[in-house]
Amino acid sequence: MKYYIIAxxxxxxxxxxxxxxxxxxxxxxxxxxxxxxxxxxxQGGTLVKHYRDLAFMGFLEVVQNLKTILNNIKICKADIKNYKPDVLILVDYPGFNLRIAKFAKALGxxxxxxxxxxxxxxxxGRVEIIRKYVDDMLVILPFEKDFYQKHLVDAHFVGHPLLDAIGSLQPIDCQEFKHQNNLREKDIIALLPGSRKQEVKKMLELMLSVRSYFxxxxxxxxxxxxxxxxxYEQYVDEDVHFVSDKTYDLLRCCKAALVTSGTATLETAxxxxPEVVCYKGSRISYEIGKRLIKNIKYISLVNLIMDKEVVTELIQNDLNTKNLVAELDKILNTEKRNQVLDDYEILRAKLGGSxxxxxxxxxxxxGKK
Structure with missing residues (x-):
């Protein structure tokens, strides 16, 4: 079969x-x-466009890059029409993918x-689009199946793919990891500032503001x-280091982490x-988002799945040096560290098996036709 995938x-x-x-x-x-x-x-196949050319962060950035986004949609539609796949697989990324779903469904x-x-x-309201144009909805969070059922969409809960990715890791020698990456013998605090340049600059400035306290x-x-x-070289010195494409190894060898909100919060858990979840967007994006997001108490997947505050979330104005220092100290040196680790065990059970x-x-x- 021919598979067209968009991530x-x-x-x-x-x-x-x-x-x-x-x-x-x-x-x-x-x-x-x-x-x-x-x-x-x-894994093989043909890469049409890399995600680094697709990811725009926040409402303001989307508006500023609207011409590029619309052009990408046009290119994608023409490419699908030419390739004639048996199945189109959409991976999250809704602003783009829901438009493509409607187009592909019209082509049969x-x-x-x-x-x-x-x-x-x-x-x-986007559930209506999914009901009309998506043949199979495969969900990875246990509460999502109930959400879709409420909207008359028969979703399949397949389990969370991070359990597969993490479960397949080989044991690591952390002393060797430090040696190979020119790290010191001190305990590590990992910094996961995100994947977009705009986001990383903002988050690293805040995360590194705590270093003198530890x-x-x-x-x-x-x-x-x-x-x-x-x-990343601009941020590196005697006690600030950098590793590339080794996030899982870094996390397995660290004592605690400061993590920008996103999938990385669940990976870290x-x-x-133990982690502190961080988020700070532009003021405009944050204010718009605050008005659009419905009755959601948390931003991190960890807390959403557990339906309680397992990890501290520092959002917008609460994300400052004083609060970062206080929360990082708690997960390094107080009973909160043990409580977080206990809750992580329950979290894994909720996500099901691999x-x-x-x-x-x-x-x-x-399911091919």
Whole structure:
């Protein structure tokens, strides 16, 4: 079969790559064409556009780049029409993908949505688009199946793909990791500032403002594959280091982490690292978002899945040096650290067992018309 896949962000690249691997096991003749990243490219097929050219952060940036976004949609539609896939697989990225779903359905192409947009948080009306134009909705959070059922959409809960990605990791020697990456013998505080240059600049300035309060630790930045290594050099010195494309290894060897809100908050939790979740957008984007998001108490997946505050979220004006220092100290030196780790065990149980990629591939391959 011919598969056309669209993933617009780094997390989508990871999950789509694992899905491609699982599809190939069930369909040895699989042919892939996709919008994604380096991990998907390693699975074979043809990369049309890299996600680094697609990701625009916040309402203001989307408006400023609207011409580029609309042109990308035009290119994508023409490419799908020319390729004539048996199935279109959409991975999150709703602003783009929901438009493509409608287009593909009109051409008679089967549409599968893998990893639901967060419609339960905002833009719930988009469920109507999914009901009309998506043949199979594959969800990865347990409460999403109930959400879709309420809206008369028969969604399949396949489990969370991060459990697969993390469960397949080989043991690591942290002393060797430090040696290979020219790190010191001090305990590590990991910094995960995001994957977009605009976001990383803002978050690193805030995250690094706490360093003088924790002289017994070294701070290590997790470099995003979408950004050049040279970009991070401006932040590096004796006690601030940088590793590229080794985020999971870094997390497994650190004592705690400061993490920009997103999929990384869940990855950090599943790797058993106490964390402080950070978010600060432009004032305009934040004010618009605050008015659009419905009755959602938390921004991190950890807290949303657990339906309680497991990890502290510092959002907008609350994200400052004073609060960062206080919350980081709690997860390093107080009983809160043990409480967070206990809650992580419950979190893993809620997400179910491994096998999300295999479960999703089974539905996609066997459901061919």
């Amino acid at each position: 617009g962000e780094a997390s989508g690249d990871l999950h789509a790559a694992n899905l491609m691997k699982a599809i190939k096991q069930k369909d040895p003749e699989a042919d892939f064409r996709f919008w994604g990243g380096d991990l998907m490219q390693k 192409i089967r549409v599968v949505y893998y990893i639901s947009p967060q419609l339960w948080a905002w833009k719930e 002289p017994d630790y070294q701070f290590v930045i997790a470099g995003a594959p979408s950004l050049d290594k040279d970009f 599943l790797l058993n690292v 096998g999300a990629s295999q479960n999703a591939a089974e539905i996609i391959v066997k």
